Amino acid sequence: MTEVLRYTAFSADPEGGNPAGVVLDAAELDEAGMLAIAAELAYSETAFLTAPPDGLGGEPGRAFTIRYFSPKAEVPFCGHATVATAVALGERLGPGELLFATQAGTVPVTVAEGEGGVLRATLTSVEPHVEDVPDADLSEALAALDWPAADLDPALPPRIAYAGARHLVLGAGTRARLADLAYDFARLEALMRRLDLTTVQLVHRAGPDVFHVRDPFPVGGVVEDPATGAAAAAFGAYARELGLVPAEARLTLHQGEDMRRPGVLTVELRAGDPRVRVGGEGTRIP
Incomplete structure (x- = not known):
């Protein structure tokens, strides 16, 4: 068995x-x-x-x-x-x-x-890459999330990032915006399938190397993923590509707090190596 x-x-x-x-x-x-x-x-x-x-x-x-x-x-x-x-x-x-x-x-x-x-x-991770998001697709994502464009953080421009799977990265201007997640499941799923996205990674920057993140995952049949290592790797590539962090950096991502399943993901970037390292603890569930 x-x-x-x-x-x-x-x-x-x-x-x-x-x-x-x-x-x-x-x-x-x-x-x-x-x-x-x-x-x-x-x-x-x-x-x-x-x-x-x-x-x-x-x-x-x-x-x-x-x-x-x-x-x-x-x-x-x-x-x-x-x-x-x-x-x-x-x-x-x-x-x-x-x-x-x-x-x-x-x-x-x-x-x-x-x-x-x-x-x-x-x-x-495998070697990552980052690409632009067409305006129409961004508008559809925001409509599905019920996020006004004004709620985005202009310092975290929307991009699609890949490090083994594709993720749409959207920056939330405030922690309150990130905490308030109630989206149109079917509408967001349809967009994600068309764009071949695994999750939408919603990000709020809390400090130079500290971020809070949430990941809607309707294409997997799950409203939200509590801690998303593939998206964390993609985000590391995104942050480096856009010059948001130094080429050599160690980032801390907090995820799951709004689901009452807090987790901590460490993202490591090394100068001269395009790949992204993502680490964390783990344990068996009884």
Whole structure:
């Protein structure tokens, strides 16, 4: 029988962060079986591991193929489920390096033991990119969110950012604007499917390197994602591309507070390396 584990990512508290399903041996499951498990769990994503493809590399026994399913469909990459899976593997294999073959590309992950024995996983994204948002698409997104354009932060211009999955980044001028999230689910989902977006990342800047974020996720059948590692990686690329932070930076993203599932995501940018590193704690959900 397939064992389905439950872990939370970006928090050491099972009641915080973003819960994910984790199947460490999915060799006997086909796509329909994976989707059925993801739908039954009803988490934003569930990760499924199988043997690595030939030539992936990595340490023997620490390299895998990983696939991600939301309750509605497969997604190419999911950061929080990657972190959750890495923590689950770290408990069984010990801290160290892991290598995942995803549909978006190869993703290395480092698992380290922190204070009190809590495991922390840091993934390295595929190479990111950032693109402009057509005015008509931006207007439709704001209409679906019921956000007046005046509520946007002009210092955080709208962009679509990619680091394994595509995310529309919108800056909220105030923390109150970010906290007030009530959107047209079907309308936003339709726009996101047309633009091939995984989430809309709503961001408020609280300081030079501190941000509060929220991620509507209607395309996954979920109103909101509590902590979104893929979007955090995309945001790191966005912030660097627009010169909002130094080329060498460590950003802290707070997510889930408005859902009463607080989590903390660390985004690391390194000069000379286009990839983005996203890290956080994780723990098993009893």
